[in-house]
Structures are given as structure tokens and as C-alpha cells.
Amino acid sequence: MSAIVAIVGRPNVGKSTFFNRLIQRREAIVDAVSGVTRDRHYGKSEWNGVEFSLIDTGGYVLGSDDVFEKEIDKQVELAIDEADAIIFMVDVETGVTGMDEDVAKLLRRVDKPVFLVVNKVDNNKRGEDAVEFYSLGLGEYYTIASINGSGTGDLLDELVKVLPEKEKQEDNLPRFAVVGRPNAGKSSFINALIGEDRYIVTDIAGTTRDSIDTRYNRFGFEFNLVDTAGIRRKSKVHEDLEFYSVMRSVRAIEHSDVCILMLDATRGFDGQVENIFWLAQRNNKGIVILVNKWDLVEDKETNSIKEYTQKIQKAIAPFTDVPIIFVSVLTKQRIYKAIETAVQVYENRGKKVVTRKLNDIMLPIIENYPPPAYKDKYVKIKFCTQLPTPYPQFAFFCNLPQYVRDPYKRFLENKLREHFDFTGVPVSVFMRKK
Numbered sequence: 001m002s003a004i005v006a007i008v009g010r011p012n013v014g015k016s017t018f019f020n021r022l023i024q025r026r027e028a029i030v031d032a033v034s035g036v037t038r039d040r041h042y043g044k045s046e047w048n049g050v051e052f053s054l055i056d057t058g059g060y061v062l063g064s065d066d067v068f069e070k071e072i073d074k075q076v077e078l079a080i081d082e083a084d085a086i087i088f089m090v091d092v093e094t095g096v097t098g099m100d101e102d103v104a105k106l107l108r109r110v111d112k113p114v115f116l117v118v119n120k121v122d123n124n125k126r127g128e129d130a131v132e133f134y135s136l137g138l139g140e141y142y143t144i145a146s147i148n149g150s151g152t153g154d155l156l157d158e159l160v161k162v163l164p165e166k167e168k169q170e171d172n173l174p175r176f177a178v179v180g181r182p183n184a185g186k187s188s189f190i191n192a193l194i195g196e197d198r199y200i201v202t203d204i205a206g207t208t209r210d211s212i213d214t215r216y217n218r219f220g221f222e223f224n225l226v227d228t229a230g231i232r233r234k235s236k237v238h239e240d241l242e243f244y245s246v247m248r249s250v251r252a253i254e255h256s257d258v259c260i261l262m263l264d265a266t267r268g269f270d271g272q273v274e275n276i277f278w279l280a281q282r283n284n285k286g287i288v289i290l291v292n293k294w295d296l297v298e299d300k301e302t303n304s305i306k307e308y309t310q311k312i313q314k315a316i317a318p319f320t321d322v323p324i325i326f327v328s329v330l331t332k333q334r335i336y337k338a339i340e341t342a343v344q345v346y347e348n349r350g351k352k353v354v355t356r357k358l359n360d361i362m363l364p365i366i367e368n369y370p371p372p373a374y375k376d377k378y379v380k381i382k383f384c385t386q387l388p389t390p391y392p393q394f395a396f397f398c399n400l401p402q403y404v405r406d407p408y409k410r411f412l413e414n415k416l417r418e419h420f421d422f423t424g425v426p427v428s429v430f431m432r433k434k
Contacts, residue, residue, distance in 0.1 A: 003163040004250060005045075006055045006083035008107075010099040013091040014119040018146035019043070019056040022156075044282065050160040053250050055083065077106065085113040085162055087155075088138065092118050092126045096135055104136040113162040116141040117155060122148070173215070174223040174346045177256035179280070181272050184262040185292040188329040190214060190225055193339065221343055226252050253279055258286035258346050258424075260338065265293045265326070269312045281319055284391040286345035286424050288323050290338050295328040318410055321417050323424050345424035351392065353420055355385045358394075361419050362412070366396075369411070374403040382434055392416075393428040401431035 007015045023043035045054050080086065088107055090100050107114045118130040121143035133141050142158075144151035178186045194214060214225045253259055259280040263273045280287050289312065297304070305326055313320040323341045327334045362384050371379040379400045387393040394416065398404065409429045416427055 003052045003084040005052050005085050007087045008057050009089040013089045014146045015089050047156040047160050080110050087115045089117045092120050092130050118143045119146050175256045176258045176342050177226040177252040178260045179252050180262035184264045185329045186262050192329050192332050258342050260288050262290045262292050265291045265297050269315050281426050284426050286349045288342045291326045294326040321423050348422050349391050349425045353386050365415050371404050371408045377403050379403050395430045395432045397432050397434040404431045
């Protein structure tokens with residue numbers, strides 16, 4: 001399980017630009033609509049061989065400074081609680097502000113590595129201006145320009161030194177993480193499976209707090225169930241639950257083989273659930289989607305399940321080869337089918353295809369449907385093999401790998417899924433020079 005690094009600070013200091021640079025994609029978007037809390041952004045990054053998860057806590061734009069400071073305080077407290085290291089970003093153009101001082105006051109009380117990062121330092125004059133940030137009482141600072149990457153190497157060199165090493169799993173049992181939005185029924189699901197009320201269940205969203213493993217050994221199945229379980233302090237009930245659930249989901253997903261993604265049928269497959277789905281997909285985990293509380297959906301008709309399934313598949317396209325099971329934890333409807341499916345997805349994730357069989361099936365398909373010509377160049381694929389990784393990745397060797405476009409890679413992936421059962425598992429296709 002890789003470490004978590006949180007980026008905190010007030011808006012418009014460049015957190016999202018820095019975040020996008022580290023994950024090497026444009027993912028964090030700022031919503032300027034007053035009063036709207038955007039979903040938190042998270043991604044994977046790597047430096048000097050050390051992999052870590054990155055959380056961007058930015059995104060609040062509220063009407064009142066007082067309310068805004070209150071929301072920022074909640075985000076920073078959550079980041080402090082969850083992260084292994086914290087990057088506190090400030091802006092050299094505006095200098096030290098009152099909100100910077102409030103955040104610094106919180107950070108001075110924590111016993112975790114805090115990196116004070118002064119952004120937008122793109123010339124010597126601004127480098128001299130950064131000296132005033134010593135007044136925040138956080139010691140040495142790092143000057144960067146997130147727009148062009150200047151100074152980020154020195155910062156990351158020091159950051160990866162303080163990150164904890166990857167945790168080693170205590171046993172070789174499969175790990176199934178139960179993830180999803182608060183109050184989707186995750187703890188109730190585990191209680192129903194193990195036949196006892198091990199986890200506290202209330203109608204208050206976010207009751208669960210700490211990740212706890214439960215060994216399941218029934219009906220011929222044995223695995224560890226990972227739930228974000230534990231008693232939530234009453235003083236924390238009004239926390240930013242969306243951000244909190246993402247932080248917990250990062251931990252649980254990192255530490256799992258298969259993610260059982262639970263959603264409330266009465267709320268639908270909304271943006272938060274979709275974000276957690278893509279987090280699991282990017283981490284190459286097996287995925288099973290459970291639509292819980294199906295018994296509470298009113299006005300169900302003959303095609304209700306089919307229509308609901310199609311809505312979910314549209315949201316997760318092009319990765320639609322994912323089991324979707326409609327359950328009711330309260331009545332225990334289909335919960336054991338959910339476990340059987342999760343076990344099958346786990347087996348699919350570790351499936352190895354013999355190279356000879358792979359070529360016997362895929363090469364004739366490629367010969368009948370070759371990659372389209374690109375820039376008057378014709379690609380000839382001669383050989384393919386499965387890579388020795390914990391999840392399915394395939395290399396196709398050809399004369400011009402750079403001319404094979406993404407649509408054809410998806411075509412190859414679909415053919416792999418058609419002939420070899422990889423349901424619920426992300427499949428990666430790479431083109432290599434022969």
C-alpha cells in the first residue's frame with residue numbers, strides 16, 4: 001500500500017496545476033460557482049522509484065470569508081488525519097495572508113512531515129520575496145513554479161525520503177475492499193456476511209472511521225474483507241464527508257485485490273461513486289458493483305434493472321465488462337452471489353493465458369482486422385504475449401508501435417475479453433517494437 005500525500009492551502013495558489021503535473025494528466029478542474037463543493041481529486045505519482053497517492057484538497061469557492069475559512073480548516077484537519085505527508089502550498093505573488101496563517105497554525109500542531117512550498121517563483125526577485133514565509137513558523141520552505149515544473153525535483157527528492165515503505169501483507173489471502181459513498185450500506189453488508197454486528201451501523205453518514213480487516217471463511221471461500229469501520233467521534237459528524245470517503249477509499253483500494261463498490265440505489269451512480277470506480281480502475285483492481293437498497297426503489301417495472309444497468313455502463317464506458325449486482329443487505333437478497341462474483345473476479349485478475357494459445361486466437365483476428373494505416377504506414381503485428389504482472393497486461397509486438405491508435409487497442413482488448421474471461425478486471429494493451 002503506497003503512502004498518501006495531501007496538498008493543502010487556500011484557493012488559487014496553484015495546487016491543481018501542481019497536482020496535474022505530478023500525476024501527468026489534466027484532471028483537477030476548479031469550479032468557480034459560488035457555494036459548490038467539487039469532488040476531491042486524487043491520483044498516482046512516482047518519484048525515484050517511490051510510488052505514492054496524491055490528494056488535491058482544493059476547490060472551495062464560497063461567498064463569505066468566514067465560511068470559507070471554516071471549510072478550509074475542515075479540509076486541512078482531514079488531510080492531516082489521513083495523510084502520511086502534507087504539502088502546504090502558498091503564493092509568492094500575494095505573500096502571507098490571514099488564511100495562510102490559519103492553516104499554518106493547524107499544521108504546527110501535527111507530528112507529520114509538512115513541506116512548505118512557495119509557488120509561482122519563476123525568477124530571482126520572487127525567490128527573494130519568498131523569505132517572508134519564514135514567518136509562518138514551519139521552518140525551511142521550497143520554491144517552485146508549478147506551471148513549468150521548476151524546483152519540483154528538489155521538493156520531491158526530500159518528500160520521498162520521509163514516506164513510509166510499502167506495507168507487507170501478513171498473509172496471501174485475497175483482499176476484498178468494500179468501498180463507496182457514506183451510508184451506502186458497506187458495514188451492514190459485512191455484518192450480514194459474517195452473521196454478527198461487528199461494525200456499528202447508524203443512519204448517520206460516515207459512522208465508520210478506521211479500516212479493519214475481517215477474515216471470511218465460509219461455504220468454501222476464504223478471504224479478507226476490508227471495510228472502513230470504527231466509531232466516528234461525535235465532534236466529527238459534520239465533517240466534509242465526501243472528501244473523507246475519498247481519503248478512506250484510497251487507503252482501502254490500495255490495500256486490496258478486488259473492490260466491491262457499493263452504491264445506494266435511491267441515490268444512483270453519481271459523481272462520487274464514479275470517482276471511486278475510476279480510482280479502482282486506475283489501480284488495476286478487480287471491481288464488482290453492488291446496487292444496494294434495491295428493495296427501497298419505488299415504481300419498479302420489468303425493465304428497471306436493465307435500464308439501471310445501462311445507465312451505470314454508460315457512466316463507466318469504455319470499461320463496461322464489470323459485474324453489476326442488485327442487492328438488499330437488509331433482506332440479504334443476493335449478498336452471497338456478490339461474494340461468489342467477487343471471488344470469480346479475483347481469479348480472473350490472476351488468470352494467465354498460455355502464449356501459444358494467445359497467439360493461435362489473436363493473430364488470425366489481427367490478420368482479418370489489421371490496424372488501419374496511419375500516415376501511409378502499415379502496421380504488422382507478428383506476436384503477442386501476456387506480461388508477468390499481478391493483473392492482465394498484454395504486449396503486442398509489431399514493426400511500428402507508435403502508429404497503433406487507442407481505438408485499435410480497445411479493439412484488441414475487447415477481443416481478449418471475448419475469448420478469455422476477464423470480467424471485472426482492467427486489461428492493459430501495450431504495443432512494442434519487434
